[in-house]
Amino acid sequence: MPRKNVVVGFLGTQLDSGRGAGRWEKWRPTLSLVQHEDTLIHRLELLYPSSAHTLAQGLMDDIASVSPETEVHLIQMDIADPWDFGEVYAALYDWARGYAFDTEHEQYWAHITTGTHVAQICMFLMVESRFIPGVLLQTAPPKRQGRNHPGSYTLIDLDLSRYDVLTQRFNRDQAEALDFLKSGIPTRNKHFNALIEEIERVAVRSQAPILLSGPTGAGKSHLARRMYELKKSRHQVQGPFVEVNCATLRGDGAASTLFGHKKGAFTGAVTDRAGLLRTAHQGMLFLDEIGELGPDEQAMLLKAVEEKRFLPMGSDREISSDFQLIAGTNRDLRRDVAQGRFREDLFARINIWSYTLPGLAQRPEDIEPNIEHLLTRAAVEAGRAIRFTPEAKTRYLQFANASEARWRGNFRDLSASVTRLATLADGGRIALGLVDAEIQRLHWLWQREERPKAPASDLSQWLAADVIEDLDLFDRLQLEAVIGICQASRTLSEAGRTLFDRSRTQRSTVNDADRLRKYLLKFGLQWESLTQPPKPPQTPGSHCDLSL
CATH class of the missing domain: 1.10.8 (Helicase, Ruva Protein; domain 3)
Incomplete structure (x- = not known):
């Protein structure tokens, strides 16, 4: 059995007006709906303001004389300002939420010819969002006015997948976007191609943070920039692409670089600094190696991502910045969270969309x-x-x-x-x-690039059992690795160069042997003892300083 036709529309206080006999020679869009001989409107839900009750009642009577099969429901909807978008949308939304739609037995047409332009836009949005589960109905006047000329009407289905031409264009646009993200490279790996397909959809539809993980050189930075350029080509961002490797941020410079500072905030702060978060306003911020951020910077970043506001160093006034965050890491942040190195709440916030790029x-x-x-x-x-x-x-x-x-x-x-x-x-x-x-x-x-691997070392050869039990797992594993390097090295200096192979390049005065000696002394150990056959374990109760 075919479904009944139900029309929802606003009363046109001007277009639907008319009282005398001449009104029948005039095209009235709501009346014209029931004048088509080949289309039966089973029910009309007519929304009207109380000030136009007489007009609504007269129109209902005219509809009854032309199409007695049509049931008309007059729905009073008073809107203080019919040009206020929020007020009109709220009123229409409340009505739709309370209406008993029966899509199994009825099909719904939302009439968008009558009402203010704001009302028409709101009707469109209600159908597009499926709060009114139907299609749009557009009516047009006839070329010749008269009682027997109802004009024409057009049904507009907002399900764009039903339009072959549009579907072809969308598919072409998506293919071009995928090709753009891959820099035009005809990649063949199925897993990677599927990954990029989802990233493309997320990039153009979402403003939420995205986490890109994967080994160094897998293309995280390049992909983040291509995502930004794709969004910019579609006018979804207006601000710049801002990139920083968090591994290069240290001390006060980390917070200053990211969040900015006021003049005099710390020694050397001779002028105000905007900071990268503020620079990225209305754009995209790519924080590579985000796992290298310190705990203070992590806390400040969490607030900035959640509230779009943060406090520059030395300032007592918050500033705002609306940016999309893309984070990159070559570490397993889940493990860092479990070990307390990375904030769990920040990880949850940046892990809404998470993708691992294969090497x-x-x-x-x-x-x-x-x-x-x-x-x-x-x-x-x-x-x-x-x-x-x-x-x-x-x-x-x-x-x-x-x-x-x-x-x-x-x-x-x-x-x-x-x-x-x-x-x-x-x-x-x-x-x-x-x-x-x-x-x-x-x-x-x-x-x-090969680095020497530290052989496993049994700490019981060097420390008492009760001392080992008091060590955190982190300290125990670190000490085992250090002792292994010492035993594999010919001199204290050689062991120091191996252990401090990165940080030594950032120091003005290099003394690797002294740094290593001081570290060993914290555990009551000496280089000479580690290069000789181990002595019997120390007696219980001996003490060593575990502070780092």
Whole structure:
């Protein structure tokens, strides 16, 4: 059995007006709905202000004379300001929420020809959001006025998936967006392609924080910038793309860089500083290696993300900044949360959308298309054609996909390798000899990056049992690793250089041996004793300072 037609619409206080006999020669949009011989309107829900009750009653009588089968419900809806969007929408929303829609037996048409422009917009939004489960109804006057000329009407279904032309355009736009996020690289890895497809949908639909994890060189920073450029092309952001590696932020400089400061906030603060969060207003902020932030900065960032407000250093007045946060990390933040290194509430806030980008080893199918992309880019920069000879390409691809290829820096390593090959290619030809030399270079680079592994060390050989029991797991594991490095090193200085291989480069005065000696003394240990056969365990009750 076909469903009944039910129309919901506002009374047109001007278009639907008319009292004398001449009103029948005038086109009245609400009346015209029931004048079509081939369409029966079973019920009309007519919304009207109390001031127009006489007009509404007269229109209902005219409808009854033309189409007695149509049931008319007059619904009084008083709106103080019919041009106030919030007031009109609230009134229509309240009515729709209380109405008993029966979509199984009735189909609903929302008439948008009558009422103020604000009322028409609100009616559109109610249908688009499915609070009114139907389609839009647009009526138009006839070319000739008269009683027997009801004009025309058009039904507009807002389910855009039903429009083939629009669907084709949407599919094309999505394909272009996916291609943009992948920098035009025809990637083949199914998992990665599915990942990018979801990221594309999230990027254009959501303003919530996004967490990108994965190894160094997997493309987190590049993808974040492409997401920003995609949103900007669709006018979803107006501000800049702001990027910072949190591993480079230390001490007062960390909070100052992120949140800004007032003049005199600390020694060296000679002028006001806006800070990166404020700079990113209406744009996107990419915090790479977010796990490196200190606890104070984590707390301040949580407030900024949740409330869009924060307090610059040295200021007693909060400032606001509305930005989208993209966070990057090569660590497992879940483990950091469990160990108390990262705030659980901040992790929950930035983990609404979380994606792990696979490294090069997990995407062997994508090595070849990435090489082709990098060669094309190098050729454009050099202004000449650059290509592999067939045998050279075969050799390089075999190596790139073999287990001997470490690709520690992932796509960063691959990009550097192709750049070297393109630069050294005589006549734009990458020959077999050049590939073999590059493979040797990569082996040498990766060999240099190998770090000595600390053998396991039994602390019971050096510390009393009760002292070991009082150690945190963190202290115990750290001390075991330090002792292992000491035992594998020839001198105290060599062990210090190995253990402080990164922080030593940031010091004006380097004394690795002294730093290591002081650390060992906290546990009552000395370098000389660690390089000799261990003594019997200390007696219970001995004490050592565990402070770091």
